[in-house]
Amino acid sequence: MPAVDGQTETTPVEKPTEPASAPPRVRRIPAPLALLRNSWRQLTSMRTALILLFLLAVAAIPGSLLPQRNINIENVNAFQAEHPDLFPVLDRIGGFDVYASPWFSAIYVLLFTSLVGCIVPRLRDHVRALRTAPPAAPKRLDRLPKHVVLDYDGDDLTAVVAMLRKRRWRVAVRDNAVSAEKGLLKETGNLLFHFSLIGVLVGIGLGSWYGWHGNRLLVAGEENAFCNSLQQYSESRLGHRIDGSDLPPFCLELTDFKARFLPTGQPASFRAEATVEEGDRAPYRANFSVNDPLRLDGLSVYLLGHGYAPILRYTDRSGKAQLSDEAFLTLDGNLTSEGVAAFPDVNLDPATGARSPDLQVAFEGLYFPTAPDAPPYARSVYPAERSPAVMLFAYRGNLGMDAGIPGSIYRLDQRQVDNGKLTRLGDGKLLRLGEKWTLDDGTTVEFLGTRPYITLSVRSDPGERIVLISSGLLLVGLMLSLFGRRRRVWFRLVPAPAGKSTTDRSSLVEVGGLPRAEYSGFSDEFDKLVAATRPGGARPDAATGKGTD
The missing domain is CATH 3.30.310 (TATA-Binding Protein)
Structure with missing residues (x-):
């Protein structure tokens, strides 16, 4: 090495540079997967479950305020007549089928998913705590x-x-x-409460898929008995997994109906007596009431309402008599009822036996179980039959039944009246029991009495027992959660x-x-x-x- 001023020059030795440590790799989650994970966490949070539970309670309010088709179709039709402009809007959003509407189903499906996702981790932690x-x-x-x-x-x-x-x-x-x-029973009760809530939702879901119901107005008498088929129901709805061939066979005949009222007119008790033919069993008698339904094989028959069917006998020009016992629908608490007795096959040509469509007869009327002693005859004064009478208005002409257009059996076709094809015959006539009214052409109508009728709801709900048991466990879990x-x-x-x-x-x-x-x-x-x-x-x-x- 060269010397400078007597000093030896040394060359510094460079230390090998260590490679800088690489930064830790961050695992990047794809955006769709991250969005799915965050959405699941948000859905399964307790806050979301409480919000969905609140929404479910709010969504059930219209089902309590508005009449529902699966409970009473008559009230739905009455609402449609009273609110013709509002009815289509509410019907379009499922206001009269709330519990079967898509938006209500979406809420409880989301609530079911949220509860499952929320409970499973808590159950795992609770089991671990019990074992620790x-x-x-x-x-x-x-x-x-x-x-x-x-x-x-x-x-x-x-x-x-x-x-x-x-x-x-x-x-x-x-x-x-x-x-x-x-x-630790506090957390056990909390989990039991939520599992019971899931059980309630499962029961509702089973009822929606495998349940069915039908409503029927049944007049007393052997000739008015009905058998369990879709064609004989006034209104029916089947679950998504049920068709008409799955309905269990049975027949029902109303033999008697007993109603008791307080002096104020308030109802005290109702009880229907019926003859039942079920499967291979011999016919047997059965009683049921409003809070005591008739239990058959896998289904229940509920009593929803009752009323009267006036028996009218019309005698035409040739002396041929026909009976009508059509039900009159109730209008108020005193069972004032309105309806129609139609006689389309009267006044036949004696030579040919042909029916003239212009000589058909119908009577539109009001029935009073206890009629007032003096006019105006507008409403009954008591719901029991103390002084029965019927106020009739006679019509003659074409009833419009041959046109093939569906119509109500409880009202006349107003279009036939408006176009002059059906004419009203003078003023009305009040007929008390046994009285007769002679019309202008010599034909007569006579008030013979009444028959009781009942409104039935036949329902099959395989999830009913699950809902009942789950509701009981829900209360037990709630008590444990509150007091633990x-x-x-x-x-x-x-x-x-x-x-x-x-x-x-x-x-x-x-x-x-x-x-x-x-x-x-x-x-x-x-x-x-x-x-x-x-x-x-x-x-x-x-x-x-x-x-x-």
């Missing part, structure tokens, strides 16, 4: 909300363990300390202070308590545990010199 022993005692029991040090007989905590187990505490013994825990309180206590055996006399007891016990939730009764419970452990009076805290807490 109570935690070990903390080092500083004096920092707990409840703390006391007391004299103790003996050199182990066997008596304390027995006392705690007798009071149904979960106990774990570690060396010279005892850990005890109570109140989780709390913990610890007992630690500590040596006696130095200098104790031989007459003193050999050891001390330090006790600490911690409520896991707000519980006003924990202080009293802790004092009872201390009293069950203390053999004598309280003594000052060994660590602080203060009295017991």
Whole structure:
């Protein structure tokens, strides 16, 4: 190496540079997967479940305020007649089929999914907590909300363990300390409540898929008996997995109906008597009422309402008589009823037997179970048949039944009246029981009496029992959740202070308590545990010199 001014030049040796450590790789989740994960977390959160539960309750309100087709189609038709402009709007959004509407179904499906996603992790944690022993005692029991040090007989905590187990505490013994825990039923009740809510939703879903119902107005009499088929129901709805061939076979004939009313006109009791033919069984008698439905094989027959069907006998020009016992629909609480008695096959040509469409006869009328003694005859004064009468208005002409256009059997076709094809014959006539009215052409109509009728709802709901059991368990879980309180206590055996006399007891016990939730009764419970452990009076805290807490 060349020397400079007598000094030797040295060449510095470069240290090899270490490669800089690479930054940690961040795992990037695809945007669709991240969105799906975040959406699932949001859906399964307890806040979302509570919001959906609130929405379900709000969505059920229209089903209570508006008449529903699956309960009473007559009230739906009456609402349509009273609100012709509002009805199409509400019907379009499912206002008269609330519980079968897509938006209501979407809410409870989302609620079902949210509850499942919310409960499964909590169930796993709760099972783990049940299998895990109570935690070990903390080092500083004096920092707990409840703390006391007391004299103790003996050199182990066997008596304390027995006392705690007798009071149904979960106990774990570690060396010279005892850990005890109570109140896990609170979380058990919480989970039971949510699982029961899922059971209710499952029952509703089964009823929607495999249930069915039908409504029928049934007049008393053998000739008016009906058998279980879709064609004989006034209104029916089948579940998505049911068709008409799945309906169980049975026939029902109304033989009698008994109604009892208070002097004020308020109903006291209703009871229907019927003859039932079910499957291969011999016909048998059955009674049922409003709150006591008729139970058949896999279905229930509910009594929804009742009324009267006036029996009118019309005698035409040739002397041929025909009877009508069509039901009159009730209008008020006193069972004032309106309806139509139509006679399309009267006044036949005596030579050819042909029917003239212009000589058909119908009577539009009001029926009063207890008619007023004097005009105006507008409404009944009592719901029972004390003075029955019928106010009739006669019509002659073409009833429009041959046109093939569907119409109501409880009202005349007003279009036939407006176009002059059906003419009203003078003023009305009040007929009391047994009276006769002679029309302008010599034909007569006679009021012979009435027959009772009932409105039935035949329903099959395979999820009904599941909903019932789940509702009962839901209440049990709610009670456990509301009244359960989780709390913990610890007992630690500590040596006696130095200098104790031989007459003193050999050891001390330090006790600490911690409520896991707000519980006003924990202080009293802790004092009872201390009293069950203390053999004598309280003594000052060994660590602080203060009295017991």
